[in-house]
Amino acid sequence: MTLEQKWQKYWEETGLFKAEDLSNTKKYYVLMMFPYPSGSKLHMGHCKNYVIGDVIARYKKMQGFNVMHPMGWDAFGLPAENAAIKFNVHPAEWTKNNIAVMTQQLKNIGICYDWSREVTTCEPDYYRWTQWLFLKFLEKGLAYKKKKEANWCPKCMTVTANEEVIDGACWRCKTPVTKKELEQWFFKITDYADRLLEDLKGLSGWPEKVKVMQENWIGKSFGVEIKFKVKETGDELPVYTTRIDTIFGVTYLVIAPEHPLVKKLVKGTEFEAKVNEFAGKLKMATEMDRTSETSKKEGFFIGKHAVNPVNGEAVPIFVANYVLLEYGTGAVMAVPAHDQRDFLFAKEYGLPVKVVIEPKESGLDAKEMEEAFVAQGAQVNSGQFDGLPSAKGLPAIADWIAEKGWGTKTVKFKLRDWLISRQRYWGAPIPVIYCDKCGIVPVPEKDLPVKLPHTVNFKPTGAASPLAAIKEFVETTCPKCGGEARRETDTMNTFICSSWYFLRYADAKNANEAFSKEKANYWLPVDQYVGGIEHAILHLLYSRFFTKVLFDLGYIAFNEPFTNLFTQGMVLKDGAVMSKSKGNVVLADPLIEKYGADTVRGLILFAAPPEKELEWSDQGIEGIHRFLGRVQRFIDPRMELLKSAPAAIDGAKLEKEPKNLYVALNKTVKKVRDDIENSFHFNTAIAALMEFVNYLYSLKEPEAGKAKQDFDRVMGLVMKDILLCLAPFMPHNAEEYWEKAGGKESIFLQSFPVHDAAFIADESAVIVLQVNGKVKSKITVPAGLSDGQVKELALKDGKVTEALGGKMPKNIIVVKNKLVNIVV
């Protein structure tokens, strides 16, 4: 058994890292985003994530916190199904094997999880509660079913949520998504749009970047919804605008081709066929083609006009590809003079441009414009509002329109409801039943979980979930009337499973409820969450949404799940994120075998600050390995000193050399603590320890007398503190030395060292002497000398007088304990 296995076994057997529920000790909940058990062997990208969390957990443990550091598996999802189809194993089997492999790997690198809280989202004892949560959402009107054109990934053969579409492609498989109209379940996340946005302000422990991304995604805008009337038919046609100050500049209207009113307006006219063809074409186009700014604006007149309520003007109505049905009212007022998109469209189709805002300094000639004027300016051609600055015109016109009853001030969000149905097998079944008599009937709570049948035929068919083909699953009785009924056959989006797992850890084995309120309120919110930036919107937004809903329902007493968020930089290899599919992974096992887990951990931590992307190279690994060797070779011959290390030392009573050593120790301890606490900059913390060890090697020990005695005592403390400082980073070696030195219990039950604040300053200071800002000399003086004294010494310095060459100083600047600059 290796040294590492010995301690890994020890940690497991003694339950050292088991978190204690409802303890009086102050809790600290540190959490990594749980992984998908893909079965790939642990590579450096994974390692980095888990090691960061492990260092934090161990450090907090040594500070006496009741630390919870759990691990689990985001185990539902497509890759299991795809792999299963490919290798002809059941997804459950495949997933289970992968979990076993990954668990062992995490243990190999020495991560200190409380495995008793392990959760696996594909197990019935977990997804039972995922289904229960769905029912709660349904009860509260936060889950609803609707027929809608949804994003469809042709490769995954399922619909996806807006959040899962990145650059018009499926976030998982990168296939461009298309549209498909289906009956789908949605969660009403839009009800929480305002709170999700507002509460971002309180998340001071989150990176600004993530907050900005969520803010953009939620996309709140203030504007006016104003009703135009179709001249020929009298139909109302509301449009939404954030630039009501440009209302007098409207020269045409644009409607999304799929807009229901369009059908009515063109029915039986020469335009009907053309509109249908156009709408059909757009439906086939990918999201990317449709929404890219660079794609050409296309559209045409549909033979009807709209009347602008503010001036009674009738303007032509167009359909065009650049207007989206889903946003606002699906129709816009076009102001080519002041909106670039409208401008391009107007130029393309020869539509009039009417200026209603002019720049302050100069006029604006519609005929000469080459682009829209979108900045603020002064109102012109705007009736009674002429002459107002547009910043004042906007609210004034909005009020006027509201007063007249032509429209209302409105707030809109880009955020849409969360589409949660998936037409795939490997997910939590949506717990509802369809009855011809009673309609949609929720599965009663007592009947949960709705178990996923163990089929072997889970190939997607495209139209419906594989579950639809399983008669025994589909056919059931209505819980209300007892008549024949059918089960819902779609499964839930896996992001639902991961939107509450952090709560389950607080009470992972609870068979009666999702979690006890008491335990959840004890452990949460998570004190430190660590994960990749790729979830800035998806998982992190959904989890915040769930937390707010559960807060509203009274199940928890907090409404944000993660107090502090740390987004670690990814590990790259050859410029790309390390991943199995790209074939650029560097596996942990061979490196662990060759150098040991502590060295691999050390390298990951030392190579770069953790938030930074790390281009992998194992160049530096020798350095860490050597460092561990140097520590060992320093401690081994001095083991007796370590064994008799004092608990504390009175610095005031020390002789000179031991005192210097004591000061150096305190400085190092302070640096290590500061680096860990302020910024998780483990790289500089380790560097400080290396520097200190180098310094120890360079020391000349006093030969005899009190100085020698003092020195030995300080050295004992030095070695003890080095081990304690090293423990979170290189836990196996730290434990081993600790034991050798007579430690009766784990080093992680010791307190992390605290520096003696009275002895962090050197007794002497090296003063840099500059002449005209150039370094000329250095002198060592007792610390705390007055400016005058230092000045005097500086002027006496040989190299300084030489540089001065007899010239009189014009000005002398003294920076205490640091520098003197003589200006001539």
Next chain:
RNA sequence: GCGGAAGUGGCGGAGCUGGCAGACGCGCUAGAUUCAGGUUCUAGUUCCUUCACGGGAGUGGGGGUUCAAAUCCCCCCUUCCGCACCA
């Protein structure tokens, strides 16, 4: 286009509220140890120049503030990330 972050030796990276640029590590050079390789140890290692002492330049580029700028201000360049027809 908008928003954000960044740009420092051959490499990864340090530089706190302006105060010795290059901590720490890799790599490299020389020497010691060793039969040898490895290990370990010692010294050196930003660039140019000089036998050397020394001198000069230097933190993406250009300006500025200051006794003093990687750090503050202005302009520009590059890279990465996010948003992007949202009316």
